[in-house]
């Protein structure tokens with residue numbers, strides 16, 4: 027297998043863009059990615075593009091989104107394909123792009139994601155967001171996507187003694203982290219009191235436990251590791267990548283306090299990278315709801331199952347802790363443009379591992395290995411990546 | 419806006435919606451609900467006998483969906499009740515099922531409490547009432 031490196035990365039600021047569609051958002055991230063390549067790149071060298079998107083621009087583009095986007099940026103003839111696995115669409119675009127480079131088939135491949143969520147009315151949004159789960163049973167019980175994660179949170183509390191306050195600790199931490207991130211949607215701190223008292227959504231969740239609706243795009247350029255130094259002295263190596271599925275419906279799973287898809291994907295990524303959870307210096311994990319980050323700690327091996335809330339309580343995952351998690355603000359505050367999210371995590375890690383976090387206050391120092399974790403829906407799919415800095 | 423769960427899609431699962439029909443695997447004897455093409459327990463058997471589930475079980479987890487966050491087809495119900503409770507129930511026969519709770523006790527209820535299935539209207543869409551199971555606290559008279 028060939029080695030895989032990231033040599034360029036760009037993304038829009040996440041937010042609300044009434045004047046930009048999927049094409050404009052994608053182009054902005056793509057051009058920022060091109061600019062980030064230190065020695066420059068002739069774009070015609072790019073051979074393929076894997077683009078994650080759930081809704082194809084709020085469902086306005088029925089099919090073949092990838093060629094539409096590539097034609098918009100002057101690359102109409104590459105192998106372009108859209109990848110969909112709900113909220114993990116971006117992670118799976120990255121996974122498939124990495125496999126394409128690792129196979130030796132291609133040397134230069136785009137992994138990207140884009141989502142335009144703010145165009146749809148909230149009632150239509152609730153219609154299609156419900157689709158990320160199991161439609162026939164979960165939906166007919168009147169449950170929402172938040173409701174499914176709320177059921178996980180309630181059981182986690184019951185099994186492990188987690189308190190409501192622990193959920194809010196995730197929201198407070200990630201909102202604080204987003205303040206210094208110029209790419210984040212919500213750059214505003216919230217207090218513990220606020221976080222505990224938001225408008226109810228699905229018990230025990232209030233609005234502060236849920237990620238927002240977001241417009242945005244993210245693009246990274248993968249390169250055969252042997253060629254990476256032709257383009258930059260500071261590539262970031264993708265040392266391990268794993269992906270796995272699980273039953274789509276929550277009632278079919280053995281455990282609802284752990285995501286089996288994450289566990290399997292993480293094991294695969296760690297094994298390929300030849301490192302373990304103890305080697306990871308910081309991580310971007312999938313906090314679509316606050317409980318998701320707490321479960322991810324256990325599933326990624328940062329602690330034992332059922333002790334995620336203790337890790338959080340001890341400050342282990344704060345920016346000044348041993349293993350900063352979601353220093354970007356996470357889905358919670360950086361934002362969650364569904365198809366873009368998994369690639370946006372890679373953009374953040376690329377910048378951090380090159381000491382280019384822009385605001386010095388948020389630069390994670392002396393990091394060697396990082397991890398990103400992207401989940402589809404309530405855990406029907408998950409992708410995990412291990413990155414290593416390349417300038418040492 | 420079309421129906422989220424189309425009428426044909428609903429009708430294909432009437433045996434599950436109306437009678438809680440599960441499938442007993444002829445290879446390992448375990449009961450699959452909802453139906454699978456290959457048994458989820460032994461991951462080998464693909465022949466099944468229909469069995470009606472008792473509808474008795476225990477609350478495995480629970481939430482309350484707030485009015486503002488309800489799916490559009492439940493918006494009316496949410497508007498009139500303010501919110502409604504949803505639970506995962508672990509049936510005595512093994513399978514888990516997700517459903518609403520009816521008339522949960524005002525003094526509260528918790529994971530582990532016994533419940534039983536009742537047949538109820540779920541919602542109406544496209545002029546067709548969708549029926550299915552909800553759960554009430556066991557031995558509770560309604």
Ligand SMILES: [Zn+2]
Pocket residue numbers: 443444445446447448457458459460461462463
């Ligand atoms: Zn079987």
